[in-house]
Each structure stands twice: as C-alpha cells, then as structure tokens.
Amino acid sequence: MDSTVASTGTEGKTWGGGNQPLKASYGKLMMWFFIVSDALTFSGFLAAYGFSRFKFIKEWPIADEVFTHVPFLHGQELPMIYVAFMTFILIMSSVTMVLAVDAGHHMNKAKVTLYMFLTIIGGAIFVGSQAWEWATFIQGDYGAVQTKGGNILQFGEYVNVDGEEKFKRISIDEFAVSIPDVRVEHERSNGLWFREEASLPPYTVNEIYTGLAANDNILVRTQIINDEGEKTVLSREESLKQIRDNGKLVVKGANLHVNEYGTALFADFFFFITGFHGFHVFSGVVINIIIFFNVILGTYERRGSYEMVEKVGLYWHFVDLVWVFVFTFFYLV
Amino acid sequence: MAHEHKLEIFRGLWKFKSNTQKIWGVLIFLTFVTAIEVVLGIYKPDVLMSVWINPIEGGFFATLANIILSPFVYMKPLNLIFILLTIVKAYYITWDFMHMRDETKALRRMVVWTAVFLICYLIFILLQEGGYVFDVYNNDKAIIKRDF
Numbered sequence: 225m226d227s228t229v230a231s232t233g234t235e236g237k238t239w240g241g242g243n244q245p246l247k248a249s250y251g252k253l254m255m256w257f258f259i260v261s262d263a264l265t266f267s268g269f270l271a272a273y274g275f276s277r278f279k280f281i282k283e284w285p286i287a288d289e290v291f292t293h294v295p296f297l298h299g300q301e302l303p304m305i306y307v308a309f310m311t312f313i314l315i316m317s318s319v320t321m322v323l324a325v326d327a328g329h330h331m332n333k334a335k336v337t338l339y340m341f342l343t344i345i346g347g348a349i350f351v352g353s354q355a356w357e358w359a360t361f362i363q364g365d366y367g368a369v370q371t372k373g374g375n376i377l378q379f380g381e382y383v384n385v386d387g388e389e390k391f392k393r394i395s396i397d398e399f400a401v402s403i404p405d406v407r408v409e410h411e412r413s414n415g416l417w418f419r420e421e422a423s424l425p426p427y428t429v430n431e432i433y434t435g436l437a438a439n440d441n442i443l444v445r446t447q448i449i450n451d452e453g454e455k456t457v458l459s460r461e462e463s464l465k466q467i468r469d470n471g472k473l474v475v476k477g478a479n480l481h482v483n484e485y486g487t488a489l490f491a492d493f494f495f496f497i498t499g500f501h502g503f504h505v506f507s508g509v510v511i512n513i514i515i516f517f518n519v520i521l522g523t524y525e526r527r528g529s530y531e532m533v534e535k536v537g538l539y540w541h542f543v544d545l546v547w548v549f550v551f552t553f554f555y556l557v
Numbered sequence: 558m559a560h561e562h563k564l565e566i567f568r569g570l571w572k573f574k575s576n577t578q579k580i581w582g583v584l585i586f587l588t589f590v591t592a593i594e595v596v597l598g599i600y601k602p603d604v605l606m607s608v609w610i611n612p613i614e615g616g617f618f619a620t621l622a623n624i625i626l627s628p629f630v631y632m633k634p635l636n637l638i639f640i641l642l643t644i645v646k647a648y649y650i651t652w653d654f655m656h657m658r659d660e661t662k663a664l665r666r667m668v669v670w671t672a673v674f675l676i677c678y679l680i681f682i683l684l685q686e687g688g689y690v691f692d693v694y695n696n697d698k699a700i701i702k703r704d705f
Binding site for chain 1: 576577580581583584587588591592594595598599606636639640642643646647650651653654655656660661663664667668671672675676679680682683684686687688690691694695702704705
C-alpha cells in the first residue's frame with residue numbers, strides 16, 4: 225500500500241489542480257498579499273495613535289488648531305482646506321492610474337503613457353505638499369512654554385469678534401521681553417574643542433514671564449480640554465503663577481522631543497505616520513516612473529499585456545486608501 | 558485575459574456604459590463624500606458634537622447594552638459619521654479602482670475578511686487598553702499626577 229495519498233478525489237474540481245481558481249496571475253496575487261500585510265502595518269500605527277489618544281483623551285491637541293495654514297495665504301486660519309486639497313490630488317492621481325490600467329486593457333500605448341505621466345505628476349504634487357506641511361509643522365507659529373511636568377502652556381487673549389468673546393492666540397514673539405543676561409549658545413569655537421550644542425530656544429522662560437507680567441490682556445491656555453471641547457483658559461493670576469512656578473522651557477515649533485501644539489506624542493505620531501505614508505507615496509512615484517519608461521520603450525507592447533501597469537496600479541490605489549484613513553484619524557476625528 | 562467589468566455601483570442604481578465612465582462616476586462620488594467631510598469638519602454642527610445616548614446605568618444588561626451601542630454611547634455622532642464615510646470611501650476605492658468588484662469571490666474574501674478581522678481586533682485591543690490607562694491616570698485613586 226502507498227504510504228502517501230496521491231489521489232484525493234478532487235480531480236477535475238475547483239481545487240483539484242491544473243486550473244486557476246482565483247483567476248488572478250501570480251504577480252497580482254502577491255501584490256494583494258503585500259497590500260494586506262502593509263494594511264496591517266498601517267493599522268498598527270493608527271491603532272497605536274488611537275491608544276495614545278485615548279490615554280491622553282483630555283489633553284490631545286485639536287487638529288483644527290494645528291493644521292491651519294495654506295500656501296500663499298499667509299496669516300489666515302483655514303483649517304482642513306489644504307489637506308482636503310491634498311486628498312483630492314491623491315484621489316485624482318488614483319483616477320488617472322485606473323484610466324491607465326483601462327487603456328492598458330485596450331492595448332492603447334499612447335493613452336497609457338499619458339495617464340501614467342499624469343499619475344506621476346499627481347504623486348509628485350502630493351509629496352511636495354506633504355513636505356510643505358511638515359515644514360510648517362516643524363517651524364510652528366505661536367510658540368509655547370513647556371512645564372516641568374511636560375505640559376504645554378500657550379498664550380492668547382480674549383477679543384470681541386462680532387459681539388462674541390473669542391480666545392485668540394498670541395505669538396510669544398509679540399510680548400516676550402528681551403533680557404540681555406541670558407546664556408549664550410555654546411559654539412565649537414569656544415570652550416571645549418569642537419563641541420557645540422543644539423540651538424537654544426528663542427527666549428528664556430524669564431523673558432516670557434516678564435513679558436506676560438507687563439501685558440495685562442494676555443492669558444495662559446492649558447492642554448486640558450473642558451466640557452465644551454475647548455482648551456482651558458486660566459485666569460490672569462493663575463496664568464502668571466503657572467509660568468513662574470512650573471515653566472521650564474520655551475518651545476517653538478515641533479520635533480521629536482517637544483512640540484508647541486500639545487503632548488509630544490502628537491508630533492511623534494504625526495511624523496511617523498504621515499512620514500511612513502509619504503515614503504510609500506515616494507516609492508510609488510519611483511515605481512511609477514520605472515513602469516512609465518517601460519511603457520514608452522514598448523516593453524509591455526511586446527509582452528502583449530499591460531498587467532504590470534495593473535500591479536503598480538494596485539499599489540498606488542492602496543497608498544490612496546491609506547491616506548483616506550490617515551486623513552480621517554489625523555485631521556477630522 | 559478577461560476584460561469584462563461590472564459596470565454598476567450602488568447595487569445597480571447607477572449603471573455606466575463603459576469602464577471609463579464608471580471611473581469618472583466613482584471620482585464624482587468620492588469627491589462629494591470628501592466635500593461633506595470637509596464641510597462638517599470646518600463647521601462642526603453643535604447637534605453632532607455631543608453624544609446622543611448617555612451610558613446606561615445599572616447591572617449586567619446595562620453594560621451589555623453599552624457595549625452593543627458603544628458607537629452611539631461613547632462616540633460623538635460627528636466622529637461616527639466621519640468613520641462611516643471613510644469606510645464608504647475605502648469600499649469604492651477598493652471595489653472600483655482596485656477592481657475588487659471584478660475579482661472572484663474567493664480572492665475578495667481572502668483579502669477583505671482577513672484584513673478587516675485582524676484590524677478590528679487590533680483596534681479593539683489597543684483602544685480598550687488606552688481607555689484603561691486613562692483611568693489609571695485619572696480616577697480618584699490615581700497616584701500618577703501630570704498637572705504640574
């Protein structure tokens with residue numbers, strides 16, 4: 225008797241071998257498998273973001289107050305507009321990609337070339353916008369003071385807008401008083417040979433405090449979100465007391481250690497998630513360029529099938545898909 | 558290679574003559590959904606900013622009801638709308654741009670069910686834990702203080 229079973233009674237049926245039950249080529253199937261695993265990676269990041277946000281649910285920065293800038297419209301507060309534009313660009317490049325795939329099905333080389341080119345342009349605009357978004361975020365706008373406990377204290381005043389009292393942020397540049405006795409940044413030219421330090425914050429806490437004490441209208445706003453869903457604004461005495469007793473470091477902009485918008489984790493996740501996504505877009509653009517040149521050279525025309533365009537298309541749409549989720553969880557929710 | 562495409566979306570409510578037309582149709586729909594999200598995100602209507610059902614008090618069944626109704630009990634309606642619209646967008650990107658609509662049922666299920674199950678599991682675990690850690694920081698007996 226045979227020690228292994230060679231016939232299992234499935235011959236001629238769907239999974240009996242010799243046919244393609246999924247009706248998909250090996251390459252396409254592997255692209256789908258990759259996409260599933262990459263989707264799990266991204267959901268891991270976004271779920272970790274959710275974890276940290278739930279952990280600090282009472283003090284998480286409000287995205288609408290962080291991402292308010294639009295290029296060429298300086299000084300205006302326009303939350304969401306720019307990121308909506310970026311979303312549209314990416315969806316649009318997804319459309320040109322799927323049109324390229326469609327043209328490939330009809331073996332229309334000229335159209336595939338055109339649509340691939342447009343897709344690459346769309347991807348490049350998106351990556352450029354992402355870079356601008358990062359630059360704006362890193363540079364910061366109002367500045368803040370970090371306390372000993374790692375909390376962020378921001379500044380502003382109540383102004384009357386159309387008969388309504390509104391809290392308007394004030395930049396630290398507007399009220400900080402320059403005191404000449406501050407510590408000088410250590411450069412490699414003095415002291416220990418070839419040792420230097422990172423650039424010092426623009427002001428010391430003392431300079432901010434002096435400026436705050438001199439301007440009666442300025443109040444401090446904490447990270448804590450109150451019942452109305454807004455950040456808590458302290459009274460005048462409380463503001464002075466907080467800066468005097470707890471202020472430790474003046475922060476402008478954001479990096480991986482500190483950020484002026486609120487809890488440092490927010491900036492970490494922003495850099496990490498949008499960075500990882502931006503890297504996907506970048507590599508997508510590179511792969512698209514390779515495929516684009518292959519199309520021009522007629523590689524797929526000779527092969528008789530534009531399936532490679534379809535495969536890179538799957539990846540490109542996936543990048544779009546991820547952005548839809550990043551957009552929701554970073555900018556909307 | 559088969560090139561037939563299923564040319565209708567919304568369960569046959571909207572039919573297209575060619576695949577190219579369907580692509581533009583889906584683009585219009587996705588743009589429309591994104592526009593709704595942006596408008597809601599900018600104006601934030603007050604009606605949608607507070608939860609519609611407060612947590613139900615008392616006993617095992619109340620807890621069970623809270624868990625079943627958790628999207629309404631613990632989430633602002635606005636956020637719930639955002640998440641639902643996102644899933645709608647994801648569906649049309651996958652189904653029409655990635656041609657999932659034209660794949661075999663087996664391939665579709667292999668990809669979608671696996672991802673959806675694992676992602677839901679991960680999200681549940683991490684958000685549950687996040688809420689617990691929040692409690693450790695903020696309940697009456699919390700030893701860790703960050704308000705300085």
